[in-house]
Amino acid sequence: MTSNKLTYRMIFAALSLSVLLVSFKKKEIPTTKFKFEHFKLLKKIPEPSDIVYDKETGHTFIVSDHGKLFECDTLGNIIRKAPEEGMDFEGVEILDSFVYVSDETPRKVYQYRKSDLSLVNVFSVTWQGALNKAYESLTYNATKKCFLLVSQQPVAVVEYDKDFKEIKKYPFRLARDISSARWHNGFVYLLSGKDECIFKCDPNTYEALEKYNINVLNPEGLAFDAHENILITSDDLQRLYFFNNLPIIK
Amino acid sequence: MQKKLLLFSLLAAGSVIVARAQFSEFQNNAAASTFTLSSDQNTLQIGGRTSFYYEDRVMKQGNVNLSHNGFNVGDMDIDLLGKTANKFIYEFHLSPIDLVTAAATQNTSNPANSGIKAAYLQYVGFLVHIKLGFDKVPFSQGSLTEKWASPMWSHANLYGGDYFSRRDIGLTLNTNLMNNRLHLYGGMYSGLGENCFEYGGDASGKPEFIGRAEYSYPGKMKYASIDEENSPVVNFRVALNARYMDKTQPAGHSVATDVPDAPGAFGLRIVDGKRSVYGGDFIIKYRGLSFLFETDMVNIQPTSTADPLYEGTATSVNKNKVNAGGFTTSLNYNLEKLHSCVTIMYETLNPNDLAPGHEEWLYLGYAYKLSGFNSVFKIEYYRPMVEDVVSDPLKYTAQIRAGYQIVF
Numbered sequence: 001m002t003s004n005k006l007t008y009r010m011i012f013a014a015l016s017l018s019v020l021l022v023s024f025k026k027k028e029i030p031t032t033k034f035k036f037e038h039f040k041l042l043k044k045i046p047e048p049s050d051i052v053y054d055k056e057t058g059h060t061f062i063v064s065d066h067g068k069l070f071e072c073d074t075l076g077n078i079i080r081k082a083p084e085e086g087m088d089f090e091g092v093e094i095l096d097s098f099v100y101v102s103d104e105t106p107r108k109v110y111q112y113r114k115s116d117l118s119l120v121n122v123f124s125v126t127w128q129g130a131l132n133k134a135y136e137s138l139t140y141n142a143t144k145k146c147f148l149l150v151s152q153q154p155v156a157v158v159e160y161d162k163d164f165k166e167i168k169k170y171p172f173r174l175a176r177d178i179s180s181a182r183w184h185n186g187f188v189y190l191l192s193g194k195d196e197c198i199f200k201c202d203p204n205t206y207e208a209l210e211k212y213n214i215n216v217l218n219p220e221g222l223a224f225d226a227h228e229n230i231l232i233t234s235d236d237l238q239r240l241y242f243f244n245n246l247p248i249i250k
Numbered sequence: 251m252q253k254k255l256l257l258f259s260l261l262a263a264g265s266v267i268v269a270r271a272q273f274s275e276f277q278n279n280a281a282a283s284t285f286t287l288s289s290d291q292n293t294l295q296i297g298g299r300t301s302f303y304y305e306d307r308v309m310k311q312g313n314v315n316l317s318h319n320g321f322n323v324g325d326m327d328i329d330l331l332g333k334t335a336n337k338f339i340y341e342f343h344l345s346p347i348d349l350v351t352a353a354a355t356q357n358t359s360n361p362a363n364s365g366i367k368a369a370y371l372q373y374v375g376f377l378v379h380i381k382l383g384f385d386k387v388p389f390s391q392g393s394l395t396e397k398w399a400s401p402m403w404s405h406a407n408l409y410g411g412d413y414f415s416r417r418d419i420g421l422t423l424n425t426n427l428m429n430n431r432l433h434l435y436g437g438m439y440s441g442l443g444e445n446c447f448e449y450g451g452d453a454s455g456k457p458e459f460i461g462r463a464e465y466s467y468p469g470k471m472k473y474a475s476i477d478e479e480n481s482p483v484v485n486f487r488v489a490l491n492a493r494y495m496d497k498t499q500p501a502g503h504s505v506a507t508d509v510p511d512a513p514g515a516f517g518l519r520i521v522d523g524k525r526s527v528y529g530g531d532f533i534i535k536y537r538g539l540s541f542l543f544e545t546d547m548v549n550i551q552p553t554s555t556a557d558p559l560y561e562g563t564a565t566s567v568n569k570n571k572v573n574a575g576g577f578t579t580s581l582n583y584n585l586e587k588l589h590s591c592v593t594i595m596y597e598t599l600n601p602n603d604l605a606p607g608h609e610e611w612l613y614l615g616y617a618y619k620l621s622g623f624n625s626v627f628k629i630e631y632y633r634p635m636v637e638d639v640v641s642d643p644l645k646y647t648a649q650i651r652a653g654y655q656i657v658f
Contacts, residue, residue: 043429087293087335105293105333107286130284131295131331176622194479215482217469237469238429 029174030249034198034212036232036241042076048233048240049136050092050180050221052099054114060223062233062240063089063101069112074225076240082117086110090220091138091149091180102138102149105131109138109149109164123164127151136220137181141188143203150190153177157190157206170206174199180222191222191232198222198230200246210249216241284658291335298328303403303628303653307646318646323347324403324653327367337375341385343368361511362411362444381422381437384446388422388435388462389414389491391531392544392578395473399623401593401615403630403651406578408597412515413548413574414493414527415443420457430470435462441495443519445512452512452520453503454496462491475542476584476591477535478622486534494526498553516601516641517559518574523552527575538584547575561604573603580613591617601641609638624657 042048047065054061059079062070067086071079091102098120099112111121127134129151135158137150146167147160155178159167172178172190179193188206190199196219200210214232219241221233230243284297301324309316326347332340349365370383386394392409393416404410420439426432440446441458466487497520499505505513505522512520529546550572552559559572580595593615600608613632620626633648 041429047430087333105288106290106335107288107293128285128287130297131286131293131333133284134286196479196482217479217481217483217485234469236430236471239469 029199029208029211031197031211031213032247032249034214034243034247036214036216036243039234039239039241040076042233042238042240044078045070045072045076045238047235048221048238049090049235050138051223051231051233051240052092052094052182053223053225053231054094055226058226060231061092061094061099062221063092065089065235067103069099069101069110069117071117074231080117082112082119084110084112084119088132090136092221093138093140093147095140100138100140100147102135104134104136104152107134109147125149125160125164126166129154133177136177136179137190139181139183139188141183141203143183143186143188148181148183148188150178150181152179152193157181157188172206172208174208174211179220182222182224184224185228189222191219193219193235198246212246214243293333295331296329297331297658299325299398299655299657300327301325301398301653301655303651305649305651308633308648309646310644313645315645318649322651322653324655325398329368338371338373340371341368342366357448357511361448362415362514364444364447366447367417378423378425381424382420384417384419385422386416387418387420387439387460387493388424388437389460389493389527390416390529390544390546391473391487391489391533391542395475398655398657399478400475400582401591401617401628401630402595402613403615403628403653404632406595406597406613407599407609407611408546408576408578409544411444411519413518413546413599413601415445415519418443418458419446426470431466431468433464433466433470435491436460441497441520442509442512445509448511449509452497452505452509453499456496458493458495460491460493462489464489471533471535475533475540475580475593476582476623477538477540478584478586479535480538480584480586481535482537484534484536486532488530488532490530492526492528494524495520496524497521498523516574518548518550518601521550521552521559522554522557523550525550538586540582540584541580542582543577543579545575545577547573549573559602559604561602563604568604574599574601576600576608589619591619598636599638601638605638605640607638607640608636609634609642610636623655626655628653628655 045064048062049065051060051062060072062072065088067089069082086103087105089101090104093100097114099114101110107125107127109123113120133153135149136152139148141148149158155172157170157172175192176194178190180191182189188201188203196214198212199208201208216234218234218236219232220235223231228245232241286295303324304321307318327345329343345365348363351359368385370381370385372381390409397405418439420437422437424435437460438457471487499522526549531544533542560568576599578597582593584591595613598610612635615630618627629652631650
């Protein structure tokens, strides 16, 4: 047998095995495409990683991989910056009169006072996986009245109380990673950076109900504005993407 | 040959079936089992990589030594990566299997594999990041790209270490500009490459200088050949790099006697004289497809007219210069739904333009990913399409490697 024939047979054997092994079919969930309307370059915010909309002021808070917290207008223009910095800010959420920020590298959550962006408290959380695959997402689940920290890879939705004591962990197997989470109007939305999609999830079980494939490279942050429009930040591209309302899946 | 086919099929099936059986171990830990310890001011990640493969070479007639055919350790690495709150990063990447091999063979097996792959500290608090220590040098996309994150078991010959060193001890500065689209590197190094631990330095006492400029669009790109993100928009990077050293030896010293392992297989990595390397590379990714191109040209000016690199040619012929180099190009497709990735690569090389002949290689690779490239079965095939019988005579006509890899 020539070396070429051997090679072809080997590749055929490997491909056949692969096809057999992927026959474990995943549960289908309703899916649709969701395209952005326009975007803006966030020139002064290096590596923006998450965004949250403040209904009270109409502003947004954006955090950066460089450990910085910014308050911005809805177009991403900086209004002010928190004086206290961290190492690698990845998640941001607003609850009552505070802004909460997750710092991925040291596994900490910072509590800032919204009025003056002064640091009020620092909580330690635990995630023993890879240094740069930890808590990229932070949101408050108003349905269950608990904070959610979502690990990037492997994905797990972890519930915490208001003192950041762990309550319960839910594995999430539908995406290769999760880079942002947001509770909104009774649902939890999870954003996958690697799979470039948004999952609409049950706020009690975190089971995915719908899936929206987006056309954004390396999306990292997810927010809903006052008109239900979606804002998404992209880390690598340093952009803020503007979407309309989520489409209805028929 | 039928027996070999059967053996490979069993190995392929066995690897994948065993991996499926092991899948539950990784199911709750898809990024594998990297650990991170953190205190108030410091974070330390403990990771590594282990891989094993079966290698089979199709030997030319008359070659009865089949020692290459059998099981091999690909990697057995351990990596410690730390970050401090005051913006220092440090890393220590060790390959115990290379250390053991070097000790057992008195460093004759592969002198360029010291067993240490990275040992550096870096300060990232300024616009310009400062790195001091031993690590990959900022030259060649193929060298900077991790082969473990691809279907291949080995680097292409051009950037595998025979034409220029891939790692060295020294100082590296780098910065990102234009919203991370422009990435600039510059540094000075020992010039001895991976042999710096063996010799410490050479008699010339002069360093090697390396510079690299990259432009990515629409944003920064990681050093990964495969489009695992199935990019929804076209993204690309183009780069130019160069390196220069003047290792003219003082009287009474020579590269051949003082640092005999450092010049490498073709005598190109360090020469008694001046050497420069110019290169350029390009990568584009879209919807799981990625295309890569790289060219590197070595220009050498040996001090002695009797240097073996001149191949005995007259000065009127060689003009006191020796050239080497070539290019590689590859096409990859990542089919995430089938957990699969395929690669085809071609390269053409000339280790010495004063010697007749050149070589051309064809590479094929396939990966079945159980958990990305963290837990993956890979099969690689390569063969010379044109053999350079003068500069790089071969005993085989093709080679296959098939095995399993875990990154933790």
